[in-house]
Amino acid sequence: MPKDTDRQSAGGSPAEHCVPSDDRAPRQDEALSVERHRKADGRLLILYRWVGKDG
Amino acid sequence: MGELRFEELRGEWVDYAIHRQERTFLPSEEHCPLCPTPPGGPPTEIPFPAFEIAVFENRFPAFESPRGAAEVVVYTDRHHDSFATLPPERARALMWVWRARYEELGARGDVEYVLIFENRGVEVGVTLHHPHGQIYAYPFLPPVPAAERAADARLGGCAPCMLLGREIEDGRRIVHENEHVLVYVPRAARWSYEAHVVLRAHRPTLLHCAPAELDALADALQALTRGFDALFERPFPYVMAVHQAPTDTGSVREGHLHVEFYPPLRTAHKLKYLAGSEQGGGVFIADTLPEESAAALREAIGRAG
Numbered sequence: 001m002p003k004d005t006d007r008q009s010a011g012g013s014p015a016e017h018c019v020p021s022d023d024r025a026p027r028q029d030e031a032l033s034v035e036r037h038r039k040a041d042g043r044l045l046i047l048y049r050w051v052g053k054d055g
Numbered sequence: 056m057g058e059l060r061f062e063e064l065r066g067e068w069v070d071y072a073i074h075r076q077e078r079t080f081l082p083s084e085e086h087c088p089l090c091p092t093p094p095g096g097p098p099t100e101i102p103f104p105a106f107e108i109a110v111f112e113n114r115f116p117a118f119e120s121p122r123g124a125a126e127v128v129v130y131t132d133r134h135h136d137s138f139a140t141l142p143p144e145r146a147r148a149l150m151w152v153w154r155a156r157y158e159e160l161g162a163r164g165d166v167e168y169v170l171i172f173e174n175r176g177v178e179v180g181v182t183l184h185h186p187h188g189q190i191y192a193y194p195f196l197p198p199v200p201a202a203e204r205a206a207d208a209r210l211g212g213c214a215p216c217m218l219l220g221r222e223i224e225d226g227r228r229i230v231h232e233n234e235h236v237l238v239y240v241p242r243a244a245r246w247s248y249e250a251h252v253v254l255r256a257h258r259p260t261l262l263h264c265a266p267a268e269l270d271a272l273a274d275a276l277q278a279l280t281r282g283f284d285a286l287f288e289r290p291f292p293y294v295m296a297v298h299q300a301p302t303d304t305g306s307v308r309e310g311h312l313h314v315e316f317y318p319p320l321r322t323a324h325k326l327k328y329l330a331g332s333e334q335g336g337g338v339f340i341a342d343t344l345p346e347e348s349a350a351a352l353r354e355a356i357g358r359a360g
Binding site: 031032034039040041043044045046047048049050 | 098100101102103106107108109110111112114144145147148151152155266
């Protein structure tokens with residue numbers, strides 16, 4: 001019967017790595033320009049263009 | 056409209072999207088539906104002469120409103136590019152597009168999980184060569200992310216955080232890293248060159264990442280995919296899946312953003328197939344050791360630059 005010998009020795013408490021974060025990123029419209037279209041058959045088409053995080 | 060049926064023996068959903076039998080299959084470049092529409096030419100899926108990144112609802116959806124969604128994400132208007140060869144700023148922009156789609160689709164009441172993925176290569180069933188990915192917005196929590204949440208419960212915290220710590224401590228399977236992201240072949244990889252691209256900090260979703268982390272994620276993904284192509288000096292097929300927190304719980308902290316790659320090649324010309332043990336027993340039989348695969352992949356990433 002194989003044994004996973006390392007399974008019990010995974011290092012560190014999960015809590016030590018889990019630092020909750022705030023929603024720190026800027027909004028999408030600060031990085032992308034967004035054009036929304038409807039195709040002839042009604043399906044959504046979105047064109048994204050990079051304007052930069054400072055744009 | 057497809058039909059969902061529940062398979063009781065395995066306890067999982069099966070999606071019947073039989074209209075997909077008719078989807079476009081490996082068209083020639085001049086008939087590529089994901090290329091821009093040339094002036095005066097017949098319209099493709101993107102009726103514009105040029106674009107940066109385009110997202111549209113799949114013409115042959117596996118899921119559609121009011122039970123989920125299926126979208127196509129076209130990375131570029133250049134037919135012969137790949138994720139690996141995109142200009143770095145385009146790959147970084149793509150992270151923001153993924154983020155925007157996760158946010159919009161995840162806010163819908165009929166969506167419980169948003170899976171962003173890419174299938175690359177005919178070996179994994181690609182039907183269009185133009186560089187693109189897909190998004191499935193599932194009306195239920197799929198088994199793989201459910202298993203990840205079960206791992207959290209089993210380990211008493213965030214499982215990806217714990218595994219990340221173990222890989223850093225061991226070090227042998229790390230193939231690439233930057234300030235915010237670690238890339239490694241997991242200790243119990245199922246595929247020979249399986250790789251996980253993991254945010255160092257606990258970020259449940261792309262929405263929780265700082266801009267520098269999104270940039271670092273794009274850079275790491277490109278480093279890995281360039282390394283894949285360098286490994287056997289051929290376009291390297293893979294399935295790429297972006298794992299984030301479910302969107303139905305009201306608590307988007309349950310999850311840890313990471314990207315998993317499942318490449319089917321076990322040598323330059325041999326594929327790993329899911330056969331008796333994998334399909335009948337649910338047990339992967341691996342032909343290579345993760346530590347040896349990681350060494351080869353690390354060298355290839357270094358060579359690809």
